[in-house]
Amino acid sequence: MKIANLPGDGIGPEIIEQATRVLNALDEKFEMESAPVGGAGYEAHGHPLPEGTLKLAKEADAVLFGAVGDWKYDKLERALRPEQAILGLRKNLNLFANLRPAILYPELAGASTLKPEVVSGLDILIIRELTGDIYFGQPRGVRECPDGPFKGEREGFDTMRYAETEIRRIAHVAFQAARKRGKRLTSVDKANVLETFQFWKDIVTDVHKEYPDVQLDHMYVDNAAMQLVRAPKKFDVIVTGNMFGDILSDAAAMLTGSIGMLPSASLDANHKGLYEPSHGSAPDIAGKGIANPLATILSAAMMLRYSLNKAEQADRIENAVKKVLAQGLRTPDIYEEGTTKVGTKEMGDAVVKALA
Amino acid sequence: MKIANLPGDGIGPEIIEQATRVLNALDEKFEMESAPVGGAGYEAHGHPLPEGTLKLAKEADAVLFGAVGDWKYDKLERALRPEQAILGLRKNLNLFANLRPAILYPELAGASTLKPEVVSGLDILIIRELTGDIYFGQPRGVRECPDGPFKGEREGFDTMRYAETEIRRIAHVAFQAARKRGKRLTSVDKANVLETFQFWKDIVTDVHKEYPDVQLDHMYVDNAAMQLVRAPKKFDVIVTGNMFGDILSDAAAMLTGSIGMLPSASLDANHKGLYEPSHGSAPDIAGKGIANPLATILSAAMMLRYSLNKAEQADRIENAVKKVLAQGLRTPDIYEEGTTKVGTKEMGDAVVKALA
Ligand SMILES: CC(C)[C@H](C(=O)O)[C@@H](O)C(=O)O
Ligand SMILES: CC(C)[C@H](C(=O)O)[C@@H](O)C(=O)O
Numbered sequence: 001m002k003i004a005n006l007p008g009d010g011i012g013p014e015i016i017e018q019a020t021r022v023l024n025a026l027d028e029k030f031e032m033e034s035a036p037v038g039g040a041g042y043e044a045h046g047h048p049l050p051e052g053t054l055k056l057a058k059e060a061d062a063v064l065f066g067a068v069g070d071w072k073y074d075k076l077e078r079a080l081r082p083e084q085a086i087l088g089l090r091k092n093l094n095l096f097a098n099l100r101p102a103i104l105y106p107e108l109a110g111a112s113t114l115k116p117e118v119v120s121g122l123d124i125l126i127i128r129e130l131t132g133d134i135y136f137g138q139p140r141g142v143r144e145c146p147d148g149p150f151k152g153e154r155e156g157f158d159t160m161r162y163a164e165t166e167i168r169r170i171a172h173v174a175f176q177a178a179r180k181r182g183k184r185l186t187s188v189d190k191a192n193v194l195e196t197f198q199f200w201k202d203i204v205t206d207v208h209k210e211y212p213d214v215q216l217d218h219m220y221v222d223n224a225a226m227q228l229v230r231a232p233k234k235f236d237v238i239v240t241g242n243m244f245g246d247i248l249s250d251a252a253a254m255l256t257g258s259i260g261m262l263p264s265a266s267l268d269a270n271h272k273g274l275y276e277p278s279h280g281s282a283p284d285i286a287g288k289g290i291a292n293p294l295a296t297i298l299s300a301a302m303m304l305r306y307s308l309n310k311a312e313q314a315d316r317i318e319n320a321v322k323k324v325l326a327q328g329l330r331t332p333d334i335y336e337e338g339t340t341k342v343g344t345k346e347m348g349d350a351v352v353k354a355l356a
Numbered sequence: 357m358k359i360a361n362l363p364g365d366g367i368g369p370e371i372i373e374q375a376t377r378v379l380n381a382l383d384e385k386f387e388m389e390s391a392p393v394g395g396a397g398y399e400a401h402g403h404p405l406p407e408g409t410l411k412l413a414k415e416a417d418a419v420l421f422g423a424v425g426d427w428k429y430d431k432l433e434r435a436l437r438p439e440q441a442i443l444g445l446r447k448n449l450n451l452f453a454n455l456r457p458a459i460l461y462p463e464l465a466g467a468s469t470l471k472p473e474v475v476s477g478l479d480i481l482i483i484r485e486l487t488g489d490i491y492f493g494q495p496r497g498v499r500e501c502p503d504g505p506f507k508g509e510r511e512g513f514d515t516m517r518y519a520e521t522e523i524r525r526i527a528h529v530a531f532q533a534a535r536k537r538g539k540r541l542t543s544v545d546k547a548n549v550l551e552t553f554q555f556w557k558d559i560v561t562d563v564h565k566e567y568p569d570v571q572l573d574h575m576y577v578d579n580a581a582m583q584l585v586r587a588p589k590k591f592d593v594i595v596t597g598n599m600f601g602d603i604l605s606d607a608a609a610m611l612t613g614s615i616g617m618l619p620s621a622s623l624d625a626n627h628k629g630l631y632e633p634s635h636g637s638a639p640d641i642a643g644k645g646i647a648n649p650l651a652t653i654l655s656a657a658m659m660l661r662y663s664l665n666k667a668e669q670a671d672r673i674e675n676a677v678k679k680v681l682a683q684g685l686r687t688p689d690i691y692e693e694g695t696t697k698v699g700t701k702e703m704g705d706a707v708v709k710a711l712a
Contacts, residue, residue, distance in 0.1 A: 078548075078554065081548065083548050083549075087549070113470050113471055113474040113585060113586055113587075114469050114470055114471065114585075115469055115470065115471055118469040134490075134516060134549075134550065135549055137513070138503075140550075140551045140552075141551050142551060142555050145517075145519045150519030150520070150521050150522065153519055153520050153521060154519070154520045154555070155517050155518060155519040155520065155555070156517065156518055156550075156551045156552035156553070156554065156555025156556065157493070157515060157516060157517040157518075157551065157552055158515075158516040158517075158550050158551050158552050159513060159514075159515060159516070160490060160513060160514040160515070160516060161501075161511050161512065161513040161514075162511060162512055162513075163501045163506030163509050163510070163511040164506070164509050164510045164511065165506050165509060166506065190599075190602075192434075192437065192439050193439075193443070193490075193491055194490065194496075194512075194514050195496045195497050195498060195512045195513060195514050196496075196512040196513055196514050197512070198434065198512065199498050199510070199511070199512025200512065221602070221603055222602045222603050222605075222606040223606070225581070225603045225604070225606050225607040225610075226606045226607060226609070226610040226615075228607075229469060229470075229585065229607055229610040229611060230469055230610050230613075231469075243546075244603075246546075246577070246578045247577055247578050247581045247600075247603055248581070250578040250579070250581050250582045251581040251582060251584075251585055251607065253582070254581075254582040254585040254586050255585060257586075259582075
């Protein structure tokens with residue numbers, strides 16, 4: 001089994017290092033190969049997603065991704081900016097299903113900005129479609145406004161779109177995930193305004209016929225944003241499009257107050273996947289040895305479960321993480337009085353030790 | 357001065373009634389005329405925005421709007437559903453600037469799901485563009501997918517777009533509002549993915565040259581959703597497009613835990629405006645006399661300030677509302693132990709009395 005390691009920028013290399021150590025501490029042999037991506041790809045080969053990196057990612061059974069981005073690339077033209085690497089990987093590898101759990105570990109309840117009774121025990125799964133929607137729809141650009149009151153002046157424009165197949169396949173992923181959990185699925189749309197999402201709603205409703213054991217409800221995206229703040233524990237699984245999913249999954253992650261703990265998986269139709277922490281590259285703390293590696297370590301666990309068919313090893317990692325939290329070890333982002341502050345490497349050490 | 361009263365559906369009529377009583381208790385004479393809108397418009401004239409209602413709204417100096425919507429209209433075709441009335445009014449009256457304050461009254465700090473230290477004293481203003489973006493962009497619909505891997509099958513699609521003038525005018529509103537407050541403006545976009553919002557960002561940056569005294573920063577919408585949960589008090593004024601504004605303004609309102617308290621204004625270029633509470637029609641509690649009329653009463657105050665040039669009267673209403681809160685009066689939505697639970701009418705009575 002071959003894993004492509006794409007550490008990226010900022011704290012990416014540090015957290016990937018710890019995740020690889022944890023993987024290597026399992027009683028399994030993985031072939032691992034690294035390649036530069038994001039700003040690092042641009043520095044090495046003039047492109048955020050160099051050809052060799054894409055080739056490696058395509059060949060591998062799974063991709064372990066750190067994080068990309070740094071202020072210093074802000075002035076580059078859009079096509080060369082680090083985040084284009086993520087979009088390119090998603091599109092080229094057909095990673096249409098993004099799974100983002102928002103879980104609040106009991107030990108970290110205090111880290112949330114929400115009241116403990118509102119979030120304690122939070123365990124929701126956001127499933128975001130990742131290769132369609134307004135992210136990739138054509139045409140897009142800046143043009144002369146073709147009609148209406150602003151005819152003739154410049155306008156920026158993009159196309160939102162979802163084909164039936166795209167909606168069906170993400171709906172299947174969502175219903176199947178719900179079936180394995182609390183059997184409740186909320187499909188988030190904006191069917192009262194957008195044609196794309198009236199169509200989305202109709203197709204999801206149709207797919208529901210194949211999952212009569214799962215309870216489906218539909219919610220407008222503005223209401224979903226409110227309900228996530230008001231009563232997040234009422235959700236089980238949420239499924240939505242690429243754009244709304246971008247916003248809601250980040251909001252949901254922040255509810256936990258410990259985004260440094262949250263993994264994510266982006267899957268294709270054949271269980272191949274890209275795994276990355278939900279947080280960013282945090283250039284401000286890069287190289288200081290204080291980044292939290294747990295989201296990346298937990299992403300490696302998701303990789304074992306979803307792409308490498310090693311659920312037991314995944315469980316082992318997840319249990320080891322719970323153990324170090326119970327031991328009171330905390331990186332600065334989740335530190336509270338009465339716990340023990342540790343750095344990136346010590347946290348990795350502790351997880352490796354807890355695996356034993 | 358002529359006010360068009362559009363009570364609408366659900367709790368709309370009850371809350372508009374109290375707001376009108378408060379307006380009538382001022383030492384001013386307003387001409388008021390009512391017309392049905394939303395579901396009520398459909399029942400009376402077969403359309404959510406009947407011709408006579410639109411005509412009245414156009415003639416009036418300001419529109420006081422209750423709320424629209426009820427489950428029973430869900431099965432109607434889109435063009436006849438209650439919320440089309442709101443979209444129609446916005447577009448026909450050119451109400452391009454939506455002002456939504458998210459304020460946490462000290463007395464109601466406990467109502468928030470966020471920890472008191474995170475939200476106490478919250479006072480942010482969200483300015484949402486209201487007549488452009490993907491809400492109205494053409495073309496849109498369901499069609500045969502023209503190209504790509506799903507060619508030939510059905511797809512739903514919409515067009516996101518902003519013309520230069522549309523961005524400039526909302527940016528001016530936002531900079532001017534920031535100037536009257538904390539002098540900090542955050543423009544929320546998704547310039548890393550969307551052409552429309554790279555264009556938005558460029559134009560807002562250009563308009564900024566005319567407001568060197570206001571500090572401008574740019575934030576991606578996913579990050580904005582996170583920061584609203586993490587540290588909402590760091591914001592002063594937020595400006596964004598119609599779609600992102602829909603989501604963020606509702607999330608911001610919910611941070612306060614008392615959406616029953618939050619007014620909104622939707623303005624054209626000449627100070628004409630539509631004023632409505634931020635909450636919906638709440639059909640489940642309609643007719644029970646327990647709806648909170650304060651958001652509508654505060655919307656009437658905004659109307660006095662922005663459209664009718666009666667800032668002093670607006671202050672009087674706002675002070676009266678503060679007074680009734682200080683007296684401990686609460687409708688059920690904001691009730692806490694140790695306060696006095698009152699109904700819609702008693703709350704209206706109390707505000708009228710407090711005006712004296
Ligand atoms: C970096 C950006 C293009 C990306 C997105 O919008 O999808 C990021 O926000 C994410 O959610 O992974
Ligand atoms: C009812 C709906 C069309 C409307 C919108 O999306 O603008 C509502 O959510 C709002 O924010 O006023």
